[in-house]
Amino acid sequence: MAPSTSLPGETAAAERELRSALRGTVLVATDPSYDGARRIWNGAVEHRPAVIVRCADGRDVPAAVRIAREHGLPLSVRGGGHDWSGRALREGGVVLDLSALRGxxxxxxxxxxxxxxxxxxxxxxxxxxxxxxxxxxxxxxxxxxxxxxxxxxxxxxxxxxxxxxxxxxxxxxxxxxxxxxxxxxxxxxxxxxxxxxxxxxxxxxxxxxxxxxxxTTVLSGLLLFPLAEAAGVLRGYRELVAGAPDELTVMAGFFTGPEGSPVLFLLPMWSGDPAQGEDVVARLRKLGTPVFGEVGPMAYQDVLGMFDGSIVDGRHNEMRTRWTPELTEDSAELLTEAAARMTSPYSGLYLHHFHGAAARVPVADTAFALRQDHLLVEIAASWTPAGAPAADGAHGQWARRVSDELAGFALPGGYPNLLGSDERERALLGFGPNAGRLLEVKRRYDPHNVFSAVPALVPPAG
The missing domain is CATH 3.30.465.10 (Uridine Diphospho-n-acetylenolpyruvylglucosamine Reductase; domain 3)
Known part of the structure; x- marks a missing residue:
């Protein structure tokens, strides 16, 4: 039987049952910790859940789900809290906060x-x-x-x-x-x-x-090049990744460098025999004249710390994404021009390299369907709010404009983890031939659409 429409009285009753049944903390708007608990990475998200359940362990989850369903309250799940559009926090719903479960x-x-x-x-x-x-x-x-x-x-x-x-x-x-x-x-x-x-x-x-x-050790590092060298470096990058062995994955993109101006970056990772990787490192160094950085043996965990400084809780963020089959001369020029007009020093463009083992998984084997070599372009607008709507709005406009400009170079659909909640059709296209099977699995396991993290998988009413 489908859940009934929630009412304020049902919310209060659900709160009482949750406090009685769970080991974790239950918060509502009147609790002193509520505002802190509803804050996530993207400070632009102002959603106000009716109830936040900070689960003490996995045993809290089944009871919380049942109680929310019985009282007709919508559900969402918070893990790391890094979905930029704030789908972890359902407005007026019950949030199952798993952030303390880190074993x-x-x-x-x-x-x-x-x-x-x-x-x-x-x-x-x-x-x-x-x-x-x-x-x-x-x-x-x-x-x-x-x-x-x-x-x-x-x-x-x-x-x-x-x-x-x-x-x-x-x-x-x-x-x-x-x-x-x-x-x-x-x-x-x-x-x-x-x-x-x-x-x-x-x-x-x-x-x-x-x-x-x-x-635990890889060959990696960060190389920064001046924007004026972007065309040549990206041409060399395209040739390098086109023939890259499995052991080499190279991320690229643009952000604001140490001197306050946009720079092109390359972040390679060689995870094979270090001796064989030295030739790759030598090729990377010759793509241009780096203004900063080095590539060499590193602990894998240190590589993943390179972007820690740019992922700051509380900044406002808007993200857009495109899949491109390759980096052409024209798309490289488009991205370079977009980097030159970034509206915030915290914004960036990130190209994620997809190939090798990931591309050899048969399309039908998993729900993730795009198994050809490609680049995932992550368009990330990030800023400290100025309080002036026009000034703040310019950052999101930059991201949307870049996405629109890239559309002519892009594959159909998009990566669900980065799509906005208003991009249902693109998300559905992204599942390609797997979309029909996914919808069938959805109907079997969640026929009343209790979970809606990916809007594409919530069948339209009727």
């Missing part, structure tokens, strides 16, 4: 990690490092592993070991009726298929079992 258990013999639903990339990388392993995660330590993995998960090990979702071996999931199931290759395999790239639309993932990979 990681490594099994070195099996090469796996069991992680709780609130684990950040930095937590997993640090734990794996201690045991001599490295996980396939993104590029920022603060991002939640659960949300990253469920949406796909681009990262610097993508060529060698695939997306984060390709390394997901199983999960514990609380479904919309409050039951808890295992999803892996043996149990609920259709749900397991959907979790690998289909987003958080099927239930609350309280734990994940992921593959980790031997080794």
């Amino acid at each position: 990681v258990a490594l099994d070195p013999a099996a090469g796996t990690a069991e992680i709780q639903g609130g684990v950040r990339a930095g937590d997993l990388v640090a734990a794996a490092h201690t045991h001599g392993f490295k996980p396939a995660v993104g590029t920022v330590k603060a991002v939640g592993v659960g949300g990253l993995t469920l949406g796909g998960g681009y990262g610097l090990l993508g060529g060698h070991h695939g997306l984060a979702s390709d390394n997901l071996l199983g999960a514990r999931v609380v479904l919309a009726d409050g039951t808890e199931v295992t999803a892996d290759a043996q149990e609920n395999p259709d749900l397991y298929w959907a979790l690998r790239g289909g987003g958080g639309n099927f239930g609350v993932v309280t734990s994940l079992r992921c593959r980790v990979h031997p080794g």
